[in-house]
Amino acid sequence: MDIIVCLKRVPDTETRVRFSDGSTVIEPEGVKYIVSPYDEFALEAAFRTTEMTEEGQVTVMTLGNEDSQETLRAALAAGADAAVLLRAQGAVTMDGLATAKALAAELETREEQLVLFGVKAGDDDQQQVGPMVATLLGRPCASNVTSFEVGEGVLRCHRDVEGGTEVVELDFPAVVTLTKGAFELRFASLKGIMAAKRKPLDVKDVDLPESRLSVERLDYPPERAEGWILGEGADAVPELVQLLRDEANVL
Numbered sequence: 001m002d003i004i005v006c007l008k009r010v011p012d013t014e015t016r017v018r019f020s021d022g023s024t025v026i027e028p029e030g031v032k033y034i035v036s037p038y039d040e041f042a043l044e045a046a047f048r049t050t051e052m053t054e055e056g057q058v059t060v061m062t063l064g065n066e067d068s069q070e071t072l073r074a075a076l077a078a079g080a081d082a083a084v085l086l087r088a089q090g091a092v093t094m095d096g097l098a099t100a101k102a103l104a105a106e107l108e109t110r111e112e113q114l115v116l117f118g119v120k121a122g123d124d125d126q127q128q129v130g131p132m133v134a135t136l137l138g139r140p141c142a143s144n145v146t147s148f149e150v151g152e153g154v155l156r157c158h159r160d161v162e163g164g165t166e167v168v169e170l171d172f173p174a175v176v177t178l179t180k181g182a183f184e185l186r187f188a189s190l191k192g193i194m195a196a197k198r199k200p201l202d203v204k205d206v207d208l209p210e211s212r213l214s215v216e217r218l219d220y221p222p223e224r225a226e227g228w229i230l231g232e233g234a235d236a237v238p239e240l241v242q243l244l245r246d247e248a249n250v251l
Contacts, residue, residue, distance in 0.1 A: 001056040001150065001172075003046040004112040005080070006103055006129075008036040009064055009071040010122040019218045026123075026218070028067075035071055038118025040185035042178040045148070046116055047079050047186070053150060057081040059112065063088060063102050063208075069201060076196035077188035083201040088208045095213040096124075100132035102206055108137060113172040114155065119144050119179040127177075134175035142168050146181030 011017055011026060012034045018027040035043070046058045060075040061084040062068050072083035086102055107115060117130035127143070134141030142148075142157040146165070149156045155174050159166040160181070170176075188196075228243070230236040244250050 001049070001053060001114060002059070002112045003049060003056060003114045003116060004059045004061055004107070004110065005039070005043050005046050005075070005116045006133075007039045007043070007060050007062045007071055007075060008118075008121045008123075009033050009062060009068045010036045013037075013122060023217050023219065025215075033067070033071070034122075035074055036118055036122040038120055038122065038178065038180070040118070041180060041183040042116040042118050042176075043075055043078065043080070044183040044185045045178055046114075048183070049114075049148075049150060059084060061086065061103070061106065063099055063206070065089075069203075072201055073196050074188070076199045076201070077193040078186060079188075079192060080199070082199060085201065085203045086206045087203055088206050095211040096126050096128035097132055098209045098211045098213075100129045100136060101209045103129070104133045104136040105206070106204070107133065113174070115139075115173070115175045117175070117177045119177040130175055130177035137173075137175070139173050139175050140170040141175040141177075142170055143177040144179050145176050146179060147183075148176060 010033065012032040015032050017031055019025065043058075043060065050056045050058055058080045059082045060072055060080045062071055063086040064071070065087065068085055068087075072085060076083055084106070086106055088102065115133065117133070119130070120127040121129075131141050131143055142155075142159055144160050145157045146160050147158045151169070153172065155170045155172065155176070157168050157170060157176060159168060160179055230239050230243075
């Protein structure tokens with residue numbers, strides 16, 4: 001079974017970002033970009049599925065600018081067979097629906113029976129694109145999946161839900177979003193890195209649908225006030241009660 005994994009290029013979570021254009025976009029200079037961590041879970045799940053079934057190819061796809069080729073090459077080095085870049089001017093968008101429409105338009109022309117996403121992107125945390133793509137394509141979708149198995153004509157998914165695990169079965173073709181479970185992405189070997197340079201990377205120019213979402217401002221989280229150390233044992237209780245009453249207003 002052929003599988004396609006949709007990836008997103010995001011700033012490394014260890015990178016200190018800066019904002020430009022009136023604090024509405026991330027300034028790219030000096031920022032290290034990586035494959036979104038949850039997308040790595042989806043990629044490893046695809047690898048293990050094709051290895052277990054001993055058939056099919058793994059293709060990776062992303063919507064972005066020319067710099068996104070680096071993201072795709074990293075996935076090819078890890079073991080993907082082919083890559084597709086949907087190249088769009090002004091591809092930095094926080095509109096999940098615009099992204100989903102662009103991805104769905106390409107996926108509709110392809111024959112992969114399984115489309116995988118990370119449950120959310122490492123930058124905007126919206127958790128929207130995968131289910132939106134499934135809706136646009138009219139395909140069944142399971143979200144927040146920790147593991148899955150390919151059965152006779154169905155995909156059995158284990159979903160992480162509040163208080164336990166839910167098991168659902170999807171008919172093919174299907175869309176699945178992966179959360180952290182048993183899938184930690186393997187390291188790319190030197191052989192894989194060299195082979196990635198020879199693997200096919202198809203670049204397709206696309207027009208982004210008009211965005212219905214505007215960003216007013218990006219900003220850093222407010223700094224937290226320093227904590228107080230009051231002492232130890234019963235001697236600290238009166239002062240603690242006074243602070244909870246007068247400063248925190250919780251008593």
